[in-house]
Amino acid sequence: MSWSSVSRTTRDGRRVVVKRTTYDARLEADGLQALANAGALVPDVIEADTERLVIEEVSGPERWEELGRSLAHCHSCSADAFGYTIDNVLGPLPQSNTWDQSWSNFYAEQRLGPHLDVLPTDLADRIRSAIDTGAMTALLDRGQPPPLVHGDLWSGNVVSGRSFIDPAVHYADRELDPAFAAVFGGIPARMWSAYEEVWPFDPGWEERRPALQLYHLLVHVRLFGGGYEGMVADRLDELGW
Numbered sequence: 634m635s636w637s638s639v640s641r642t643t644r645d646g647r648r649v650v651v652k653r654t655t656y657d658a659r660l661e662a663d664g665l666q667a668l669a670n671a672g673a674l675v676p677d678v679i680e681a682d683t684e685r686l687v688i689e690e691v692s693g694p695e696r697w698e699e700l701g702r703s704l705a706h707c708h709s710c711s712a713d714a715f716g717y718t719i720d721n722v723l724g725p726l727p728q729s730n731t732w733d734q735s736w737s738n739f740y741a742e743q744r745l746g747p748h749l750d751v752l753p754t755d756l757a758d759r760i761r762s763a764i765d766t767g768a769m770t771a772l773l774d775r776g777q778p779p780p781l782v783h784g785d786l787w788s789g790n791v792v793s794g795r796s797f798i799d800p801a802v803h804y805a806d807r808e809l810d811p812a813f814a815a816v817f818g819g820i821p822a823r824m825w826s827a828y829e830e831v832w833p834f835d836p837g838w839e840e841r842r843p844a845l846q847l848y849h850l851l852v853h854v855r856l857f858g859g860g861y862e863g864m865v866a867d868r869l870d871e872l873g874w
Contacts, residue, residue, distance in 0.1 A: 636725035648690035658686035660721040664800035671781050672706035695794030701827030708780040708807040715739040715779045723801035730803045737770040748851035763874040779804035786810040788819025812845035843868040
């Protein structure tokens with residue numbers, strides 16, 4: 634399954650990457666600019682329209698530690714509620730970002746809820762039960778601020794250990810980014826060590842991580858099929874839900 638194609642060319646003597654998309658590429662450009670404004674390391678956006686994004690080509694030595702510190706600084710930029718100024722996309726899928734004062738409510742209604750229909754009934758009911766009984770609220774809500782997150786952070790969305798790309802930005806729990814990144818691995822521990830030099834993770838992050846990974850996994854079930862259902866079940870087992 635492909636929802637974009639990438640080519641490289643030269644523009645005004647500058648090497649650029651041209652990404653053609655099946656979704657509105659201006660949403661991705663908006664996310665990259667938001668991350669840049671918040672201090673994260675991203676490529677410069679040169680041009681964007683409904684079907685094409687042009688960004689600078691990333692090259693040079695890896696800078697994982699600098700990436701980690703830049704992400705921590707990005708996470709220090711927060712809003713008054715969870716959500717974002719516009720709806721955008723995660724991969725090719727629409728992502729709702731209606732403002733909500735409650736993180737657990739935002740996560741349940743706008744992240745998990747739209748994808749429960751792709752799960753077998755027993756797995757979907759386990760998630761609904763965690764929501765309805767308050768177990769999800771008890772786990773996820775701790776008075777945290779709503780910082781700006783990348784929203785789709787995994788190794789494939791880090792270019793050459795130098796820049797973040799392909800964001801699905803919104804104001805969320807900052808633990809969402811490292812939780813997503815841990816699903817498939819590939820990001821060196823030294824990036825997270827550098828992150829924690831700036832802003833250590835909050836106590837209990839290990840217990841919350843499986844819940845925050847559910848959104849990423851539900852998206853994978855929708856896009857790629859039932860092979861990811863076992864990973865959803867594993868996270869629910871780990872949570873005791």
